[in-house]
Amino acid sequence: xxxxxxxxxxASFFVAMDAVDVAFTEASVGAGISTLLMFLAITMTERRDxxxxxxxxxxxxxxxxxxxxxxxxxLDMPYFGSADAPIHVxxxxxxxxxxxxxIGVINLVTSVLGSYRAFDTFGEVVVIFTAGVGVLALLSVxxxxxxxxxxxxxxxxxxxxxxxxxIVIKILIPFILLFALYVxxxxxxxxxxxxxxxxxxxxxxxxxxxxxxxxxxRRVINQPLTQFIAxxxxxxxxxxxxxxxxxxxxxxxxxxxxxxxxxxQHLGILLIEAGVGLTVASVMIIIFxxxxxxxxxxxxxxxxxx
Amino acid sequence: xxxxxxLLFRHSRAAWLFALIASGTAxxxxxxxxxxxxxxxxxxxxxxxxxxxxxxxxxxxxxxxFLLLIISSLSTVVLLAADTSIxxxxxxxKHSLFYVLYLLSLTGMLGIVATGDAFNVFVFLEIxxxxxxxxxxxxxxxxxxxxxxxxxxxxxxxxxxILIGIGLMYQMTGTxxxxxxxxxxxxxxxxxxxxxxxxxxxxxxxxxLALFPLHLWLPNAYAYAxxxxxxxxxxxxxxxxxxLLIRFTYSVFxxxxxxxxxxxxxxxxxxxxxxxxxxxxxxxYQSNVKHLFAYSSIAQIGYMIVxxxxxxxxxxxxxxxxxxNHALMKGALFxxxxxxxxxxxxxxxxxxxxxxxxxxxxxxxxxAGGLSLIGVPLTVGFVSKWYLVLALLExxxxxxxxxxxxxxxxxxxxxxxxxxxxxxxxxxxPGELSxxxxxxxxxxxxxxxxxLVIANVYFGIDTRLSVEVAQTASESLFGLSQ
Numbered sequence: 001x002x003x004x005x006x007x008x009x010x011a012s013f014f015v016a017m018d019a020v021d022v023a024f025t026e027a028s029v030g031a032g033i034s035t036l037l038m039f040l041a042i043t044m045t046e047r048r049d050x051x052x053x054x055x056x057x058x059x060x061x062x063x064x065x066x067x068x069x070x071x072x073x074x075l076d077m078p079y080f081g082s083a084d085a086p087i088h089v090x091x092x093x094x095x096x097x098x099x100x101x102x103i104g105v106i107n108l109v110t111s112v113l114g115s116y117r118a119f120d121t122f123g124e125v126v127v128i129f130t131a132g133v134g135v136l137a138l139l140s141v142x143x144x145x146x147x148x149x150x151x152x153x154x155x156x157x158x159x160x161x162x163x164x165x166x167i168v169i170k171i172l173i174p175f176i177l178l179f180a181l182y183v184x185x186x187x188x189x190x191x192x193x194x195x196x197x198x199x200x201x202x203x204x205x206x207x208x209x210x211x212x213x214x215x216x217x218r219r220v221i222n223q224p225l226t227q228f229i230a231x232x233x234x235x236x237x238x239x240x241x242x243x244x245x246x247x248x249x250x251x252x253x254x255x256x257x258x259x260x261x262x263x264x265q266h267l268g269i270l271l272i273e274a275g276v277g278l279t280v281a282s283v284m285i286i287i288f289x290x291x292x293x294x295x296x297x298x299x300x301x302x303x304x305x306x
Numbered sequence: 307x308x309x310x311x312x313l314l315f316r317h318s319r320a321a322w323l324f325a326l327i328a329s330g331t332a333x334x335x336x337x338x339x340x341x342x343x344x345x346x347x348x349x350x351x352x353x354x355x356x357x358x359x360x361x362x363x364x365x366x367x368x369x370x371x372f373l374l375l376i377i378s379s380l381s382t383v384v385l386l387a388a389d390t391s392i393x394x395x396x397x398x399x400k401h402s403l404f405y406v407l408y409l410l411s412l413t414g415m416l417g418i419v420a421t422g423d424a425f426n427v428f429v430f431l432e433i434x435x436x437x438x439x440x441x442x443x444x445x446x447x448x449x450x451x452x453x454x455x456x457x458x459x460x461x462x463x464x465x466x467x468i469l470i471g472i473g474l475m476y477q478m479t480g481t482x483x484x485x486x487x488x489x490x491x492x493x494x495x496x497x498x499x500x501x502x503x504x505x506x507x508x509x510x511x512x513x514x515l516a517l518f519p520l521h522l523w524l525p526n527a528y529a530y531a532x533x534x535x536x537x538x539x540x541x542x543x544x545x546x547x548x549x550l551l552i553r554f555t556y557s558v559f560x561x562x563x564x565x566x567x568x569x570x571x572x573x574x575x576x577x578x579x580x581x582x583x584x585x586x587x588x589x590x591y592q593s594n595v596k597h598l599f600a601y602s603s604i605a606q607i608g609y610m611i612v613x614x615x616x617x618x619x620x621x622x623x624x625x626x627x628x629x630x631n632h633a634l635m636k637g638a639l640f641x642x643x644x645x646x647x648x649x650x651x652x653x654x655x656x657x658x659x660x661x662x663x664x665x666x667x668x669x670x671x672x673x674a675g676g677l678s679l680i681g682v683p684l685t686v687g688f689v690s691k692w693y694l695v696l697a698l699l700e701x702x703x704x705x706x707x708x709x710x711x712x713x714x715x716x717x718x719x720x721x722x723x724x725x726x727x728x729x730x731x732x733x734x735x736p737g738e739l740s741x742x743x744x745x746x747x748x749x750x751x752x753x754x755x756x757x758l759v760i761a762n763v764y765f766g767i768d769t770r771l772s773v774e775v776a777q778t779a780s781e782s783l784f785g786l787s788q
Contacts, residue, residue: 073474073502090480090490119362123417123429130410130433134440137403 003038007031020191021109024183028199033284036206040291105188105269113193114269118252121272122237124195125279129234132283136227139290166211176204184277188266194273198280205281206288214292223289226282233279240271329382329412336374339366340775365422365485368779369626373419373549376630380541380637381412383754384534390750391534391644394651395446404444408538411437415546424472424558425482427550431468431514434546435461438539442531453526460513460523467510468550474503475558487558495563504564507554515547517611518581521604528600533644533653536596540603541637545629548610552622556783565617574615579709581608586716590723595646595653598720599639602679605713606632612706613694620697622780623773627693630772631678631686634765638758639675642668645747645755655727662729668747669728671755676721678762681714685766689773 007030014023078085095112105111113121180201187193209217241252254268255261366374388408396404414434418427439461443454476482478499479490494500509520516524528536555564565571582605589601606628613625643653645668650657662669678685681692691714698707747755765772 069502069505070470073499076497076499077477085477085480091482092480117362117425120423120426120429123426123433126410126413127429127432127436130407130436130440133403133406133410134436134443137400137407137440138443 001035004031004035007035021107021193021196024191024196025199028196028203032203033199033206037287037291040288040295044291044295105266107188107190107192109191110187110193110269110273111265114272115252115254115265118241118268118272121276122241122252125234125237125276128283129230129279132227132230132279132286135287135290139294140223162211169207169211173204173208176200176207180204180281184273185270187273188269194276194278195280198277199284201277201281202284202288205285209288209292214289218289221285223286226285226289230279230282230286233275233277233282235275236278237272237275240268240275244268329378329385329409332378332412332416333375333382336371336378340368340371340375362421362423362426363483363485364420366420368775368782369549369552370419372626372630372775372779373545374416376545376633377412377415377419377542380633381538383757384538384541384637384641386754387537387641387644387751388534390748391648392532394648395532395534396444400444404441404532407437407441407444408535410434411441411538415542418546419549422484423482424475424484424487428465428469428472431465434543435465435514438543441535441539442527444535445530445532447530449526450530453523453530457523457527460520464510464513467506467513469510471503471505471507471510474499474506478503484553484558488560491559491563504559508551508570511547511551511554515544515551516604516607518577518584518604518608521581521585521607524604525597525600528603529594529596533596533640533647537637537640537644540599540640541633544603544607545633548607548614548625548629552614552625552783556622561617561784571615571617574611575703575706578608578611578615579706579713581605581611582710582713583716586713586720589720590716592720593655595643595655595658595724596640598655598724599636599643602717602720603632603636605717606636606679608713609691609694609710612710613697616697616701616703618697618701619777619780619784620693620700622783623776624690624694624697626776626779627772628690630776631690631762631765634686634758634762635675635678638671638755638762639679641751641755641758642671642675645751648751649747655723658724658728659731660728665747667752668755671759672728673721673725674759674762676717676724678766680717680721683766684763686762686772687766689766689769693773 007026011023011027011031014020014026095108095116105114180197183192183200184194184197187197205217205221240254244253244255252268254265385408388405392401392404411434414430414432414437417430418434421427421430439454439458442457443451445453472482475487475491478494478497479487481487481490491500513520528540531539555561555570585601585604585608589598589605592598592601610625610628610632613621613623613628615621616624646658646661646665647653649665649668650661674685678687681687681690691710695707695710698704698710
């Protein structure tokens, strides 16, 4: 709970520093999904810590030293918001002044992420993909039909209790999905983009499967499909790079995608954002399904034993 | 030039063959790159068509090209044996995921080495470490999970430190490009912020490279990972971290800043020598051969750090040589261990009894690798130790040189333990399988193992290529910073 609150607080902190896009991501990932995953992990293990046998003095010392060094480092920093700080006079002016002509996207953050530093963003998508593959490799359980039946029986009894929640969620989900699409395609004009949209989309699916049971959700969205989509997203992103390479430009040089450089940039950013959104959404779903699947698998087995 | 890497970004459920092709392609491209760099000098490639510092660039000089070659060649050779090795150690349905992770990890390492952008380094570091955690956790032993968790915590702290350092640098200079950073950092070098940034980057990188007091994650991670993963990481992962250390101290912060801001020389020479002794002594007492060689890896990292701390062209050359040579030795050793694991299902020292007669070729490879570790003439180990000692003497650090030779004696002890068990003890042990059940390792193992062993000897005799490249690389590093 505290870490969720921390996520929300730091999101508002980012808003105060005018980093709306970061705040958006932090609110959806830090406060939303990661807290949820923590809860899931707790339900799978137990709530209470075992009593600590050793006193972690060494860790305390390391933390204090690190903190002291960090504060020491802030002493010579330029003041927050000062106009002549190095970050405001070196690279950034070009992003601010020229990106309208060069890329033609109103949201600066999107043009930096999507075009100037597209390769970093590609790396981030691969990181997310790696996380998804890692979860798959370690947590996936092979499902057997007889276990599924037990799990279904368990779910029916469990989910009948939350009638109000179920109705409210049923009404909300279409709007959440719509909002995700809005965020996805509005990234050019305001805060938003593939990362946030992917998470919101995944949140809708996760909400549904929490209240209606995993196997119901699996009927709509099955595992191999999500895996395929996760890979597809990365491939889509990468292939934009390859296509620009084939068209005679450098890797991720969107200018060559169309006759008009600005239109090319638009197209490139649109495509890579789509790739980002696909991968993020499906990886989130993969992670949740595998966590939850493991939990239900455990419960199903326990019930079977009784 | 970015195409080499994008080829690897393929995520379809790659089977072994595909992984092999991808890795082989990377190998061919790195060979071409190295040739081109040696012929024409620095290559720079602007990703997205945006010139650095606005965009991200790949910046390949001799050092990068050398590292790219080491990583991609070792990865390809190790992959040759992967199919057979994982067939017993990893459940069938996870094989394709294994290859996906393997390729991702390779991608991450190649990316770290190729890029000329500090933040890009962090992104690729995340890719390679995340996939590394998952790969290690795939080990069949339950303890692999714990080992991977340890590594995850330490590795994440390391990566976060590096990120903090990069963030502070960005704040002081307004740029993320390494070359641009090195131009702009001297202006603000006297500030506390830059000093802090430097400290964070160094500590973070040292965590990643398992420098002596920060090495605790390494032995377990190596011992419980699937054997093939151990061979891959032992040959490449720490090398990448050493590369980062060299890149940040020499190119980004610049030689004069790096070695005056902190007492880096003294610190590293002490830690390096301590690392050699503590880790070698620990290796002597291990009963698991993988553990033994993992500790020996930490000791070898000590040698590289000593070479680094001399901070002369000769010292750096020795470090780079040892980087290359150690990759060859450890690749051969851990692959041979993977073969042993495949045949007898254990790498406990007691299980190796008399194996010299049952699996002569595999055990001979272990002996050859061991000799190379000790530094016997005609092997690569000798070459790098020779250059290291020469560099030390040149600088008048003869006590350190003596200590290093003493350290090699410790290596003799732990290699001898294996030889003794494998050749001089009869093949009967507790819970023994019937004698004829153990056969020589399959060809899929023998070919890559002996490729590496032959490379060990070849580069131990004909040192022209490796020495020349290492020397050019270190000269260009000093040229950059003075």
